Amino acid sequence: MFRLAILALVALTPAVTAADTPKLLTWDDLASRAKPAPDATISYGDDHLQKVDLWLPAGPRPTGKRFPTVLMVHGGCWTTSIADRSLMNWVADDLRKAGYAVWNIDYRGVDRTGGGYPGTFQDAAKAADTLRDHARQYGLDTQHVVAIGHSAGGHLALWLAARSKLPADSPLHTARPLRIAHVISLGGLPDLEATAASPDNGCGTEVVGALLGKPTPGRPDIYRDTSVPRLLPLGMRQDLVNGQEDRIIPMRLATGYVAQAQKAGDSIALHVVPQTGHVELVTPDTAAWAKTRQLLAAALAQRHH
Structure with missing residues (x-):
């Protein structure tokens, strides 16, 4: 499954030519590394994709304390055949070694029964x-x-943080959503309307229609409970980490969202990492991941104040 997913992701990555500088990582570069395994897998439904991998720091936690916790969301254009939660194993393991617990979620993509709206x-x-x-x-x-969410998972991470703003009549509304204190989006696609209007994005425009469905008389606005800008302000800090050389996610999808969030009054920053593409964002030992680690440490330091 993972090998097929990597092959699909490779198809989304434009070829690197000798004239390109710098040489960017490929999905095969990441997949060729020894693949770490989680500490536990937990089901939240009957489907084989309704799973969460839990990564825990080694050794007992200090008495009376809990592990600082990261909710992780994989990307892959909301499409299971492109990627599943195992794409995040390397960075989840890196965080585990650094003392963080990681709750790495999976979900049914648009190409699976029950995926799309509202299932995904x-x-x-x-x-x-x-x-x-x-x-x-x-x-x-x-x-x-x-x-922390990557690519399409950046959209879902921000959307999860926005759930308290969902309209009460939406089938996605829940009374007591998990509160998220801070979001770090890695090459994310938060604005689904802008994504659908951007044929140069690596996921294409048709996948947004597959994710959201078509407008109907009973649901004329398919973006009101799905696209993050419609739910602004989120009311918590947001950091966007994007690669300057990312050929999958156009930079304007980040700058456009930041402008909307700032106008709504949210605390948000865009961090553009030089000599970085899309794969580097979820690869340990890269400048992009070092930036994410720095932002994460700063975010979790706030819990002690």
Whole structure:
């Protein structure tokens, strides 16, 4: 499954030529590394994709304390055949070694039965909320959860943080969504309207229609409960990390969203990493991931104040 996913992702990555500088990482560069394994896998539904991988720091946690906790969301154009949660194994393992617990969620993509609207969103929401059910058992801190999402997962991470703003009549609305204190989006696609209007984005424009469905008389506005700008302000800090050489996610999708969030009054910053493409964002030992680690440490330091 993972090999097929990597092959699909390679198809989304424009070829690097000798004239290109710098030489960017490919998905095969990441996949060729020894693949670490999570500490536990937890089901939140009956489908084989309704799973969460839990990564825990080694050794006992300090008495009376809980592990700082990251909610992680993979990308892959909301399409399961392109990527699943295992794409994040390397960075999840890196965070585990650094002392963080990682709640790495999966969900049914648009190419799976039950995926699309509302299923993909409901899966992500239920996967996130299930963290609370296991927090005591595994020592997870639910008071200051930081969400990290990559690519399409950047959209879902921001959307998860926005769930308290969902219209009450939306099928995606829940009474008590998991509270997220901070979001770090890595080459994300937060604005679905802009993504659908950007044929140069690596996911293409048709996938947004597959994700959201077509407008109907009963649901004329398909973006009102799905596209993050419609739910602004989110009311928590947001950091966007984007590669200057990313050939999958056009930079304007980041700058456009930042402008909207700032206008709405949110605290948000865009961090552009030089000599960085899309793969570097989820690869340990890169400048992009070092930046994410720095932002994460700063975000979680706030829980002590």
